[in-house]
Amino acid sequence: MRSLAEYPVAAMDVIIVTNTLQKDELGLLNRLCRETLSKKGGAVRSFGDLTDGWDLTWCHKPIIAREFIQENHGRYTHFIYLENDIRLSFLNFCYFVEYREALRGFGLLPSFVRVEYSKSLGGFTGSDVFWPVYVPVQSHMVLGDMVLANMPNPYNPLFILDLELAAEYVQSPSFDRQASATVCRWGVAERAAMGLCLENVPTPFQSRYVIPISRKLDAAPTFALVWHMPNNYADNPRSALGKVRIDRMFVGAGELQDDSRWSIANSTAITADDLDDERQRSSDESGRYHAGVASNAAADAFDADASLLAENVPALSDQYYLITHHDTVVFFDSDIRRVRHAPFGIAPWSLTIELAGQKGRLLTRRKSLGEVRQLSVGRTDNDTPTQMIPTNFDRDIETFSDGSIGIRTGDHYLGSDLDGFVRPKDWFREWERYRLVRADTIEGLALLRRYSWLSHTDRRVHSLAVQPIDFGKEQPAESSALAASLAPGAIAFRRKIVFGPAALKLIERRPQIVFESSDRALGQIIPERVKILDSNTEAQCDFSLFRPLVHFWLGNAHSEFEKLRHSLDSLSRVAGLDATICITSTQSGPHLKQQVPERYRSDALFLDADRTGAFAGIHDYHPVVHAYVGCTFSVDLKESLIGLLLSLKGGLVLAPGLTAYASLTQSGGSDGPQL
Numbered sequence: 298m299r300s301l302a303e304y305p306v307a308a309m310d311v312i313i314v315t316n317t318l319q320k321d322e323l324g325l326l327n328r329l330c331r332e333t334l335s336k337k338g339g340a341v342r343s344f345g346d347l348t349d350g351w352d353l354t355w356c357h358k359p360i361i362a363r364e365f366i367q368e369n370h371g372r373y374t375h376f377i378y379l380e381n382d383i384r385l386s387f388l389n390f391c392y393f394v395e396y397r398e399a400l401r402g403f404g405l406l407p408s409f410v411r412v413e414y415s416k417s418l419g420g421f422t423g424s425d426v427f428w429p430v431y432v433p434v435q436s437h438m439v440l441g442d443m444v445l446a447n448m449p450n451p452y453n454p455l456f457i458l459d460l461e462l463a464a465e466y467v468q469s470p471s472f473d474r475q476a477s478a479t480v481c482r483w484g485v486a487e488r489a490a491m492g493l494c495l496e497n498v499p500t501p502f503q504s505r506y507v508i509p510i511s512r513k514l515d516a517a518p519t520f521a522l523v524w525h526m527p528n529n530y531a532d533n534p535r536s537a538l539g540k541v542r543i544d545r546m547f548v549g550a551g552e553l554q555d556d557s558r559w560s561i562a563n564s565t566a567i568t569a570d571d572l573d574d575e576r577q578r579s580s581d582e583s584g585r586y587h588a589g590v591a592s593n594a595a596a597d598a599f600d601a602d603a604s605l606l607a608e609n610v611p612a613l614s615d616q617y618y619l620i621t622h623h624d625t626v627v628f629f630d631s632d633i634r635r636v637r638h639a640p641f642g643i644a645p646w647s648l649t650i651e652l653a654g655q656k657g658r659l660l661t662r663r664k665s666l667g668e669v670r671q672l673s674v675g676r677t678d679n680d681t682p683t684q685m686i687p688t689n690f691d692r693d694i695e696t697f698s699d700g701s702i703g704i705r706t707g708d709h710y711l712g713s714d715l716d717g718f719v720r721p722k723d724w725f726r727e728w729e730r731y732r733l734v735r736a737d738t739i740e741g742l743a744l745l746r747r748y749s750w751l752s753h754t755d756r757r758v759h760s761l762a763v764q765p766i767d768f769g770k771e772q773p774a775e776s777s778a779l780a781a782s783l784a785p786g787a788i789a790f791r792r793k794i795v796f797g798p799a800a801l802k803l804i805e806r807r808p809q810i811v812f813e814s815s816d817r818a819l820g821q822i823i824p825e826r827v828k829i830l831d832s833n834t835e836a837q838c839d840f841s842l843f844r845p846l847v848h849f850w851l852g853n854a855h856s857e858f859e860k861l862r863h864s865l866d867s868l869s870r871v872a873g874l875d876a877t878i879c880i881t882s883t884q885s886g887p888h889l890k891q892q893v894p895e896r897y898r899s900d901a902l903f904l905d906a907d908r909t910g911a912f913a914g915i916h917d918y919h920p921v922v923h924a925y926v927g928c929t930f931s932v933d934l935k936e937s938l939i940g941l942l943l944s945l946k947g948g949l950v951l952a953p954g955l956t957a958y959a960s961l962t963q964s965g966g967s968d969g970p971q972l
Contacts, residue, residue: 456492741810846918
């Protein structure tokens with residue numbers, strides 16, 4: 298009431314609904330209204346004959362229908378419903394008014410983050426989240442410097458309506474106590490406060506409520522935070538809520554400023570840096586893909602010990618990441634030497650399970666290339682890990698009809714708790730069941746995201762876009778890191794990852810992404826082609842890497858630079874090509890770089906003509922165009938290169954002095970420059 302009294306508005310009437318009939322309590326409430334609200338109107342309305350005390354939360358609905366809509370006559374512009382322990386500042390209200398207009402055309406509504414103060418954490422925490430939120434995999438849109446994103450749990454203990462929203466609300470199922478139960482499984486009081494949260498939700502959003510998140514700060518601005526004043530979650534050690542500090546709640550909003558990566562945190566996909574590490578290894582290690590990690594964790598985890606860790610484990614193809622009941626990813630935390638779980642995009646992809654029938658083993662892996670290592674079993678009676686041999690499948694696997702599994706060692710099951718740790722349990726319930734995501738699917742998504750790929754089906758170039766995801770559960774858990782509450786029908790848009798004309802599931806035991814093997818003898822680390830099994834049609838969709846490189850051989854004459862600028866000027870007029878240029882010359886790289894227009898300068902490759910043989914990195918471009926300086930590029934060059942990749946031919950003469958290759962060869966043609 299103190300906060301509402303500070304609103305500098307033309308008129309405000311505050312109505313307190315209560316179920317008390319005690320005169321002294323009613324007198325106290327009326328006195329507080331007079332003292333606190335001053336000239337603003339205040340009234341207390343008592344509903345003492347309720348069958349269920351929770352029905353009190355629905356007693357404001359007739360006020361909306363009658364006093365705010367039917368009898369308004371221009372006095373009120375907004376209706377605010379507040380639970381009694383929420384501080385809604387005027388800044389909060391102004392934020393709603395401004396963002397309501399900005400979001401009107403998108404069918405979305407500005408929402409709030411309920412926060413509490415935690416003495417132990419020394420800051421405000423989120424009242425309604427169990428986990429940090431990885432923004433790119435939540436439904437979102439970008440508006441200026443802000444990302445407007447769904448929260449996994451969209452619950453707000455308040456709602457604000459203008460006249461247009463109020464008219465929509467009173468006609469919706471959410472306005473009725475019984476009908477609202479068909480919209481959401483929330484409790485009676487929570488449904489009374491949900492307003493239009495789950496009504497008329499636009500695709501692909503899971504709710505109509507979105508939170509602004511700064512792309513620069515990875516944080517919600519202060520004006521979107523409302524204080525839950527009792528702090529009863531933050532100060533309760535038995536509650537998993539109120540434990541994520543607000544400055545650590547959001548992750549990844551800044552990634553939407555560029556195309557650096559999708560939801561692959563610490564991805565195991567191979568990068569150029571990894572290849573450099575690999576080249577420093579001895580030749581007999583060149584076939585290994587994963588770096589090892591040693592551990593000696595506490596006895597209440599599934600542990601590993603450096604002295605007994607199996608090294609050089611022969612890797613099979615049947616490897617999976619584990620997805621918990623909370624829609625989080627199980628990983629090995631090498632810093633504290635524990636097995637943990639965290640949201641998709643935040644957890645590193647550092648632990649897999651390899652299956653062989655009804656047996657399995659846990660393997661640790663890192664981003665860089667190297668060996669796989671197996672986690673031994675930590676016993677619960679002492680710290681002695683179980684001795685094993687490299688091929689020992691030491692876990693018993695129980696499989697269920699929905700495809701989930703239980704992981705058992707002796708009498709103990711692998712269980713994932715709300716504190717983010719994985720422990721052995723002597724029981725088996727929902728938190729001990731795991732769904733499986735193929736390791737090669739996650740690694741494939743990283744490559745689809747990082748590079749551009751030409752679809753052989755629609756002749757278009759695609760790169761995997763950020764999009765909302767779902768792990769396929771019919772009823773997400775309250776503690777889900779992805780979607781605790783969904784509008785009816787919203788889940789269907791999140792079950793598959795869409796890539797051009799193809800779609801694939803995250804939860805799928807079959808291989809769905811198959812890359813054409815890279816030729817490491819040539820230093821090639823990026824596959825040239827990929828086949829995707831479309832989960833909608835069961836058809837195979839073919840794609841080719843579309844990463845054009847235009848290579849010039851540059852002589853020493855000054856006129857060569859004028860010819861190069863002419864060629865690059867014509868190349869810049871080819872719409873949508875986005876090619877990298879490569880110049881081979883005896884002249885120094887820094888000097889050459891200054892001669893190249895800024896558009897091409899940052900990604901350009903400069904090769905020494907005195908060197909012979911293959912040049913590092915050049916084989917990872919596809920297709921490659923060899924061009925004499927001074928040549929003119931046709932405006933339909935992109936279409937010609939697309940035709941070349943689709944025809945699967947080796948080479949194509951485009952024009953005098955221009956030859957394109959679907960795969961880089963050692964020569965630029967019979968009369969082209971020698972590489």
